[in-house]
Amino acid sequence: MKNKFLWIPFLLLVFGSCSQKPLEHQEVLEVESGVETTENYIKVGSVEEARDFYTWTSDRIPMVSAHRGGPYPGFPENSIETFANVVKYTPTIVELDVAMTKDGVLVLMHDDKLDRTTTGKGLVSDATYEEIQTLFLKDEDGNVTDFKVPTFEEALIWSKGKALLTVDIKQSVPYEKIIEAVRETESEAHAALITYSFAAAKKLHSMAPELMLSVTIRNEEEIERFEETGIPWTRVIAFTGVTERPQEFNRALHEKGVFTILGVLGNLDKSAIARGDQLYTSFVQKGADILATDRPIEAAAAIKTLAPSKSSKSKYFKK
Template sequence: MSKFNNIFRIVLPGLILLSCNTSKPGNTNTNPKPIEFRIGVESTKEAKEFYSWTSDRIPLVSAHRGGPYPGFPENAIETFQNVIEHTPSIIEFDVALSKDSVLVLMHDNTLERTTNGSGKVIDLAFEEIRKLKLLDNDRKETDFQVPTLEEALIWGKGKVLFTVDIKREVPFEMVVDAIKKYQAEAYAAVITYSVDAAKKVHSLHPELMLSVTIRNEEELKRFEESGIPVEQWIAFTGTSERSPEFNAKLHEMGVFTILGVLGNLDKSAVARGDQIYVDFVKNGADILATDRPIEAAEAIKSLIPEKSSKSKFFGNKVEIR
């Protein structure tokens, strides 16, 4: 049986026992039908509760650019689906803007790397972008198309938590308006890279959760002085591991931490073994933002508490086999 079987033991009363997931990353032909590992947060109040740090918190992975694997390209809804058939996950994705002002999921300013098209995203109308096929990370063409932000928000309700990375040319107002339109405030946090950006998004929607960059005491002080309530922070602590003491200080404030293991730290896990993901969590990382969400989730499953106040947000009763 696959090493990726049923990554979390999450037991909720009254739910039916589901069968094991025997699928592997990139395998679309699964029998029986794969399990969906869902996270259901239904209000901004619940979002604040979910992200409020407690000692019984459930460590999670965040799938960088949606969690691409062979056959599953980045920033595709089919890729999101593949990830949640292996583990509960936060899904991070990127939002760009077409020539005719349609919000689409795309990381790059240009189309060459991730599609069979070419040119700048902003120079093409959505109808032209929609005709393209997405490429996976091995540059193999898939049958998948570029999704819109609206399609992602509709798909994600009751399934995942999103962190939304807004590209430079995209007005914050457009993304926040889409989140409002689809009532996605509970499950769509917005990523910001500066205090000013965080204050701007907060002014547009004071109830939104914000991913904010806090890598040191100076950045922490800036956010403490920002006027943004601490219960709406999710602290991205960078792509290098912070000290346990710094993580503990954020925890004392009730703040979840996200460690970006994508890039060098993921490469270290490949070279040295996935145990390092366990060490990151033990040292105070609550969420691992990774290009290897399935492997990282498998590694940290041993750290999930038998009982947790957060369990009510997870929508499966699953036994690890």
């Protein structure tokens, strides 16, 4: 099947009216008040629709995944305000990190320690949720913001009808608590769980067979090893690593009906800064369906230059 790299017209209109400069701090969506000004929503209402959305077809819509939520100056990683900022520019998959407090509350936090991203110090696991709520988040430059550490539940509720999530589960967090939160908030349709081994994928699939999984598959051998797990391809998004893969390998995954996620965060993002953002389009043209990036606004703006056309997937995008 010949690959077609398509976008939908309304996205072009949205991008055309936006600059690539991140929003100023005061322009963030007022999440708690319910004020909604963005049109870049992804609306997937059931697990069946999620599977359909992530099933590769020749009219698939290339997208970005905002690593750690897509932090920019004034917008710290793993905060709901930051998610809303990125969604104001582009439909996105939000990648977030979940850790657990001393008293068992699931919060969004990448590091084991509070020091880098908050005004606190010490291990997340040594702090209670009440203590963490006294802290403020810091952006990538170390500037203190007005934003608080959100809970996983708050992120799940916010994302409904707005963005898809991929959930990076920190080692200290029991899978049972993640699955419980997803089910209690009825978020099965839009929360995919990230795994780093086939054993972890098998365990999560056995515990929650309805959920989509992000599974690392980087070569033909790993395709074969994945098939030995018995997990249906309809439950999988393939993370192909942080190095560009051959077009033939991406095609092999597409033949399974699987979306690919290429991690451009790090070296490939730096290459785009040095060589120009159109580098992102070359990744898509070689079969990367989702670009996991630290520069989601810039990467999405580059991708939108690909030829637009109608897509069966466009029904999941709310204008």
